[in-house]
Amino acid sequence: MTLQIRIAAVGLLFGATVPGVYAEEPRPVLRLSDMSFMVHSSRFTPGSNSKFEFRNSELTFTRLRPAATFAEPSSVLGPVVFASQHPGLKPITPADRGEVTLPEKRHRLGELDCSNCHVGKHHGVLQMYLGTGGRGTPMIPSHMFQVRVECVACHIVPKEAERAAGIVGQTFRPTEQACVNCHGEKYRGMLTRWAETLGKMRDVLAPKLAGAQAALVKADPKHPELARARRLVEDAAFNIEFVSLAKGVHNVFYAADLIKVANGWLDEAVRLLGGAPVTGDDTLVRGGYCGVLCHEQAGVKVPETVTFAKQKVPHGRHVAEFGAVCTNCHSAEVHKAVTATSATCTSCHHSPQNERCESCHRAQAAFYRGETKTDLVAVEPNVMAGAVSCTGCHDFTKKHSRKVVGQKCLACHDQGYLAFMDEWTSGLDAAVAEAAKVLQRAEAALGKARGAGAKRPAAEGLVKEARAALDLVKGARGAHNPTAAEALLEVVRRKAEEAMAQVAKP
Numbered sequence: 213m214t215l216q217i218r219i220a221a222v223g224l225l226f227g228a229t230v231p232g233v234y235a236e237e238p239r240p241v242l243r244l245s246d247m248s249f250m251v252h253s254s255r256f257t258p259g260s261n262s263k264f265e266f267r268n269s270e271l272t273f274t275r276l277r278p279a280a281t282f283a284e285p286s287s288v289l290g291p292v293v294f295a296s297q298h299p300g301l302k303p304i305t306p307a308d309r310g311e312v313t314l315p316e317k318r319h320r321l322g323e324l325d326c327s328n329c330h331v332g333k334h335h336g337v338l339q340m341y342l343g344t345g346g347r348g349t350p351m352i353p354s355h356m357f358q359v360r361v362e363c364v365a366c367h368i369v370p371k372e373a374e375r376a377a378g379i380v381g382q383t384f385r386p387t388e389q390a391c392v393n394c395h396g397e398k399y400r401g402m403l404t405r406w407a408e409t410l411g412k413m414r415d416v417l418a419p420k421l422a423g424a425q426a427a428l429v430k431a432d433p434k435h436p437e438l439a440r441a442r443r444l445v446e447d448a449a450f451n452i453e454f455v456s457l458a459k460g461v462h463n464v465f466y467a468a469d470l471i472k473v474a475n476g477w478l479d480e481a482v483r484l485l486g487g488a489p490v491t492g493d494d495t496l497v498r499g500g501y502c503g504v505l506c507h508e509q510a511g512v513k514v515p516e517t518v519t520f521a522k523q524k525v526p527h528g529r530h531v532a533e534f535g536a537v538c539t540n541c542h543s544a545e546v547h548k549a550v551t552a553t554s555a556t557c558t559s560c561h562h563s564p565q566n567e568r569c570e571s572c573h574r575a576q577a578a579f580y581r582g583e584t585k586t587d588l589v590a591v592e593p594n595v596m597a598g599a600v601s602c603t604g605c606h607d608f609t610k611k612h613s614r615k616v617v618g619q620k621c622l623a624c625h626d627q628g629y630l631a632f633m634d635e636w637t638s639g640l641d642a643a644v645a646e647a648a649k650v651l652q653r654a655e656a657a658l659g660k661a662r663g664a665g666a667k668r669p670a671a672e673g674l675v676k677e678a679r680a681a682l683d684l685v686k687g688a689r690g691a692h693n694p695t696a697a698e699a700l701l702e703v704v705r706r707k708a709e710e711a712m713a714q715v716a717k718p
Contacts, residue, residue, distance in 0.1 A: 336457055339458060340354075340454075340458035340462045340467065343357070347451055347473070348447060348470070349473050352463070353466075354462060354465075365394075367383075367384035367385060367386050368389070368390050370383075371384060371385055388400060388401070391403055406505060407461055410460045413468065413471045416475075416493070416496065416497050417452055421445070421449060424444075424478045424482050427482050428441060428445060428481075440481075441482075442481075444477040444481040445478065448475075448477040448481075455471060464506075468497075471497050472498060475498065499537035499539030515527050521554060529571075540552070540556070540560070569601075569602035575688045576692050578688070579591065579692045579696065580594050580597055582594070582696070584684065588684075589699040589700055589703060592695065594693045604620065605620050605621075618630050618634075636690070640690040640694060640697055644682070644690065647701045647708075648682060650705050651675070653708070654671075654708035654712045655679075657712050657716075658711060668711075671710075671712075674708070674710050675708065675711045678704045678708045681700045
């Protein structure tokens with residue numbers, strides 16, 4: 213673009229005639245035939261675009277023109293009605309990254325340089341949309357930005373009346389109707405939900421921030437962790453303020469992740485100084501925001517079970533009962549991406565401090581505590597149930613094996629007790645295998661009778677009870693309650709033999 217046209221563009225903004233450029237016209241205009249410009253990196257073709265723009269290295273000026281005027285290739289561009297920086301359509305500058313420096317000199321009389329007063333305008337909002345500018349979180353571009361949605365797609369409500377806009381210029385406010393126009397009625401209310409949820413998340417962090425700042429004030433100036441704690445609190449405060457001032461709704465998942473990181477920093481800072489973090493329901497800020505922000509409003513249902521590493525996982529219970537949050541297993545940066553590994557599961561389920569083993573291993577826990585529901589035998593608690601928890605025997609910080617479990621016995625008992633461990637494990641395995649063979653013979657005999665057309669309802673019932681007893685021992689692991697396991701295996705053998713006797717009757 214030539215210097216004269218650039219000057220003319222500035223003149224358009226201020227409604228002034230620029231000498232030497234279209235001075236013969238009563239109002240400054242710019243004709244399409246007088247300039248060349250690009251639209252989304254493609255050359256503008258007069259008559260084919262309902263939205264057009266021209267740009268220099270700093271700004272992109274955009275306006276909508278009535279379709280009727282496109283019939284004339286040399287039609288008038290007219291006064292500019294909207295100006296914005298278009299994210300992604302030009303390289304990121306230091307200002308985009310927040311590295312704004314004030315001008316060294318003040319403007320001179322008659323110098324039309326807006327940047328002398330308006331420094332870094334909207335750069336925080338732009339950073340939020342791009343998914344950068346915060347601290348402690350990788351770049352997470354807005355989903356809208358990734359599909360090339362520009363500011364004018366959501367900011368569609370004029371702020372000024374038409375008459376006033378001719379004097380003071382025009383800008384546009386956002387509206388949720390823009391969401392509905394593209395995504396449908398199920399997205400109505402989504403924008404409000406985003407704003408309210410981010411507000412609740414900041415409210416959760418407010419007492420934590422105040423508590424951490426108070427801990428800094430009270431801390432010993434010579435405390436070895438004071439400098440680190442101060443940096444953590446400062447970074448957390450920056451993220452909270454950035455989400456507020458840069459309007460987190462422009463990139464709601466990036467904003468939520470910044471708050472999540474800030475939450476962890478505040479807790480860590482207080483612990484470094486020897487204090488206890490402020491407690492409260494922080495499920496939302498720990499990463500449980502995906503459902504609240506979008507899925508619930510959009511009608512996305514949480515699946516009850518999912519398959520992970522070839523195993524069926526109770527997905528719904530992880531959220532509803534176990535206190536897991538979305539970002540424990542899913543990426544905050546890439547929608548639907550699973551970041552969990554087997555180590556992720558182990559760090560939660562099999563840590564030395566884990567006291568929630570029974571939430572998943574219900575059958576084993578009930579068998580150990582004598583709470584298994586069955587009419588086949590009376591299941592009494594294991595003699596150790598009142599004194600030893602799951603982690604008293606199981607230590608998943610080491611490679612799990614029967615030998616490792618046996619060594620845990622020696623914390624309370626002498627060397628002779630290792631023989632009991634072998635009996636409870638290897639001995640019961642052999643007993644299970646023996647009972648299973650007897651049951652298989654009974655099932656085979658019953659199947660042969662069915663094939664011959666004989667009906668043996670009594671035998672059918674006995675085999676069903678024997679199978680239930682065997683499945684109970686195998687599922688609950690007999691070693692958790694050897695006495696009950698041996699009683700159940702005896703039921704398997706006895707009922708299987710009775711069933712074979714019933715089948716053998718003429």
